[in-house]
Amino acid sequence: MTQIRRTFPEPLKREAVEQILAGTPLRHVAQAFGITEGLLGKWKRQFLLKGMDAFPGHGKQLGEAAELKRLRDDLARVTMERDVLKKALAIFSQPTK
Known part of the structure; x- marks a missing residue:
């Protein structure tokens, strides 16, 4: 049996973490959102470590990584x-016959 x-979404993650930081017990927030306490704890750690750069989503990159990718693309x-x-220049500098 395959699990999906x-x-x-990012707004849901931010709202859940904000409720925890506001003082709501982790267990209550996890039950309200229908997620595990472990996952909610992970989101909280990510938010505390990275702040507003937490939860980049699919295809989004964080500050320096995005800048590095843009610079590499420009260089290419x-x-x-x-x-x-x-x-x-080589073609046009050849003498005509």
């Missing part, structure tokens, strides 16, 4: 443009 992995694009221009 449940996913939870600029390198390709340079190579094309080198080839064009």
Whole structure:
């Protein structure tokens, strides 16, 4: 029997963690949201460690990782443009017959 992995949206995670930080017992919040206490504890640790960068979701990257990816993409694009221009210069600098 295959279990389906449940996913939870970022706003739900933030709301649950905010309730815990406001003083509501973890057990009550877990029951209210229908999740395990272990998962809720994990969300709380993630939020305390990363703050607003917690819960990035699918495909989202955190601050420095996103910047690094953007810079690598820019470098690849600029390198390709340079190579094309080198080839064009070589073609147009040949003497005509």
